[in-house]
Amino acid sequence: MGFYTSASFFIALAIVAVPAVALGASGRRIKPWGMVASVAMLAFLFADSRRALVAFLLFVALATASAYAMLSSWKSGRRSMAVYRISLAATLVPLVVYKVSAAVDAPGFLGFIGISYLTFRAVQVVVEIRDGLIEDLPLADYLYFLTFFATITSGPIDRSRRFLEDANTALAPAAYRDLATRGVLMLLAGAVMQLALATMVHGFTDPWAVNGALAMPNILALGLPWGVGSLVRAYGYAVYLYLDFAGYSLMAAGACYLFGIQCPTNFNAPWRALDLKDFWNRWHITLSTWLRDFVFMRFVRGLTRRHVFKKRLTTACCGYVVNMFLMGMWHGLTPDYLLYGLYHGVLLAATEAYQKRCPFYKRNKGKRWYKVLSWFVTMNLVIIGFSLFSGQAGEAVRRMIYG
Amino acid sequence: MDKQELEASVLDLLADICDDDAVREERDVDLFDAGLLDSMAAIELLVAIEDRFGVEIAPTAVKREEMNTVNKIIEQIGKRL
Numbered sequence: 008m009g010f011y012t013s014a015s016f017f018i019a020l021a022i023v024a025v026p027a028v029a030l031g032a033s034g035r036r037i038k039p040w041g042m043v044a045s046v047a048m049l050a051f052l053f054a055d056s057r058r059a060l061v062a063f064l065l066f067v068a069l070a071t072a073s074a075y076a077m078l079s080s081w082k083s084g085r086r087s088m089a090v091y092r093i094s095l096a097a098t099l100v101p102l103v104v105y106k107v108s109a110a111v112d113a114p115g116f117l118g119f120i121g122i123s124y125l126t127f128r129a130v131q132v133v134v135e136i137r138d139g140l141i142e143d144l145p146l147a148d149y150l151y152f153l154t155f156f157a158t159i160t161s162g163p164i165d166r167s168r169r170f171l172e173d174a175n176t177a178l179a180p181a182a183y184r185d186l187a188t189r190g191v192l193m194l195l196a197g198a199v200m201q202l203a204l205a206t207m208v209h210g211f212t213d214p215w216a217v218n219g220a221l222a223m224p225n226i227l228a229l230g231l232p233w234g235v236g237s238l239v240r241a242y243g244y245a246v247y248l249y250l251d252f253a254g255y256s257l258m259a260a261g262a263c264y265l266f267g268i269q270c271p272t273n274f275n276a277p278w279r280a281l282d283l284k285d286f287w288n289r290w291h292i293t294l295s296t297w298l299r300d301f302v303f304m305r306f307v308r309g310l311t312r313r314h315v316f317k318k319r320l321t322t323a324c325c326g327y328v329v330n331m332f333l334m335g336m337w338h339g340l341t342p343d344y345l346l347y348g349l350y351h352g353v354l355l356a357a358t359e360a361y362q363k364r365c366p367f368y369k370r371n372k373g374k375r376w377y378k379v380l381s382w383f384v385t386m387n388l389v390i391i392g393f394s395l396f397s398g399q400a401g402e403a404v405r406r407m408i409y410g
Numbered sequence: 411m412d413k414q415e416l417e418a419s420v421l422d423l424l425a426d427i428c429d430d431d432a433v434r435e436e437r438d439v440d441l442f443d444a445g446l447l448d449s450m451a452a453i454e455l456l457v458a459i460e461d462r463f464g465v466e467i468a469p470t471a472v473k474r475e476e477m478n479t480v481n482k483i484i485e486q487i488g489k490r491l
Contacts, residue, residue, distance in 0.1 A: 138468035166470070304453050304469040311457045323450045359450075 008051045010120075010160045011201070011258050019051055024265045031183035037267045038151065038174045044266070048156035052120060059119035066101045066122065067153060070129035073097045074149060077136040094133050102126040110340035121159040123337065127297055128153055132167050134301055141168065148174070157262035161255055163273040164293040165263075173268045183267065190264025193257045200254025205247050212243025237403060241394040248393055249277065252291070277389075281381050283351070283358050286389055294334070303330040320363055324356035331355060338396075347395040354388060411463075411491065420484050423458050427451050437480040447478075455483070465490040 008015050023044035030037045053060040073094035080090040101117045109115030132149070135141045144167075151174060152167045178186065214227050226239055256273035263270035273293050280286035287295045307326040316322045328349070335348015362368050371377040394400040411419075424433045428446040441447040447455070453469070460466050465487055467477075477486050 135468075135470060138471060140468060140471055299449065300470045304449070307450065307453045308457055308469070311454055312460075319450065319454065326450075 008054065010048075010052060010156075011197075011255055016051075019048060020262060023047060024262075027266050028187055031178065031187060031265075031267050032180055034177055034180045034183070036175070036177045041155070041174065041266045041268075042147070042151050045151065045154055045156040049154060049159070052156070052159075056119075062101070062105075062117045062119040062122070065117065066119070066125060066129075067150070069097050069101065070125070070132075070153060071146075071149065074129065074132050074136065074144070075146075077133055078141075078144060081136055081139070082142070091133070091137050095130065098129045098133055099126065106336070106340050124159055124162055124164060125153060127162075127164045128167065130301065131297070135167070155263075155266075155268070157266065157268070158259045158270060161252075161259070162291070162293055163256055163260060163270050164297050165268070165270050169271075170268060176267075178267060186264050186267065186269065190261040193261030193264065195261075197254045197257030197259075197261060200250045200257065202254070205250035205254055208243055208247040208250060212240050212247060214240070237399070241390055241399060244397050244399065245390045245393045248397075249274075278386065279382075280385055280389075281378055282362070282385055283354050283388060286385060287351075287355070298330055298334060302333055303327070306330065320360060323359050327355040327359060328352035343395060343398045343401050346401075347392060350392055350395055354392075413488070416463075416488060416491070417484055419462060420487065421480070423455070423462060424480060424483070427454050427458065433480055439480075440478045441480070442474065442478050459487060463487055463491060 008019070010016050026040050027037050027044065030040055049063070053063060076090055077094045080087045102122055105115050105118040105122055107115075109118060132141060132144070132152075136144075148171050149167075152165075152170050155165075155170070158165060211224065212226055214225065226236060226243070229236070231239065253274040260270045260272070271293050273291060275289045275292060277286055277290040280289050303326050306329055307322055310316060310322045310325065316325065329352070331352030332345070332348045334351070335344045335346070338344040338347065362372075372381075391400070394403075421434050424441075425431050428441070428451065430446055432444075433441070433446060436444070456467050456469070467486065467490070472486055477483055
């Protein structure tokens with residue numbers, strides 16, 4: 008059962024939402040039912056593949072063992088860095104094994120739908136126990152956070168302390184009704200974006216799309232010259248990706264709202280971004296903030312403590328490249344994704360250097376013409392990035408080389 | 411360390427990191443909005459706080475809106491001393 012794509016998912020979601028709404032609207036905690044609903048929905052998710060189910064259970068066992076080994080070491084005051092490193096490694100192992108094996112020979116080992124997002128959740132808990140921010144974590148709470156179904160397939164990436172605060176608080180009936188109403192509207196708006204608009208744009212711009220039922224014209228039918236056609240395809244893909252992913256994210260957040268979880272926003276008008284740093288604060292926000300908090304800041308902190316570079320700017324640039332390259336690796340160990348990560352890393356580093364060093368920028372950044380120009384350049388850099396991501400750019404390069 | 415020493419010390423630190431003595435005057439202005447701090451400078455600030463006061467503040471320990479003015483930064487350090 009495909010989450011947020013198949014009719015059977017929406018029917019199942021509607022069924023598990025009824026008791027949640029009944030509990031929420033009467034001012035009671037939804038968590039106990041939320042756990043039952045999660046188990047039921049995950050059973051549907053993994054119903055088709057026993058292999059995936061086994062990999063999922065193995066992941067949950069490893070992550071849980073790691074989190075509680077950490078908690079006991081930190082509670083006892085031993086605070087063993089060895090336990091921390093082993094726990095962190097154990098939490099990351101399934102994802103790494105899956106990504107590496109999938110790159111060598113698809114579909115790869117230990118993979119299951121949602122492995123990436125579960126890894127984000129599990130790593131956050133381990134690191135925050137180390138930081139002393141999580142001192143107490145009942146097992147039921149941990150499992151509910153780790154396996155909550157609504158955001159398991161593609162985010163948004165919630166944080167455990169925030170999530171559990173919502174899960175353990177019963178809203179007043181009026182506040183819950185308000186939240187649930189917004190949730191339903193988000194589910195509807197997201198469905199229009201992803202299931203209708205994104206499908207239409209995809210049908211138009213993807214030369215390999217099957218357009219039977221939609222009767223949409225395809226870009227190939229227009230007979231455009233290759234260059235113009237490629238440009239339309241690249242812009243179209245960017246529009247499709249946004250509608251698809253922002254639509255999905257809205258639906259996932261809407262489903263969370265029905266369960267009383269005010270999951271964070273994932274998109275904030277990315278097409279209004281004036282530079283690439285601004286873009287990453289607006290696009291897939293929960294991923295970029297997760298990477299900022301758990302990769303960029305810690306990596307840069309390590310460099311700063313050890314005085315690796317003399318200049319702050321060099322440290323920052325190094326941080327951006329490593330951070331975004333890791334994001335590319337996380338998408339998949341293919342040349343297209345790695346290049347996509349590197350591309351954004353280098354561009355963010357260049358943006359940082361330009362904004363910090365260039366007097367031209369400092370003189371003009373507030374002016375209207377500069378903002379329009381900066382916006383235009385940013386959008387086109389973003390679209391070039393997406394064409395790397397989609398493989399279109401790689402394909403074009405191969406075409407130029409091999410004819 | 412008493413409150414005045416702490417304040418003076420934090421102000422020196424911020425003036426150095428933000429490279430701007432304006433921080434000394436406006437103690438309740440949002441440093442991120444004012445363009446005096448960005449995420450890079452914020453990390454440097456956390457490292458510098460660790461060096462100077464022996465206080466470790468993890469990157470996700472404090473929300474940005476709880477540490478975005480001079481007074482709030484002083485308060486966050488004071489709580490942990």
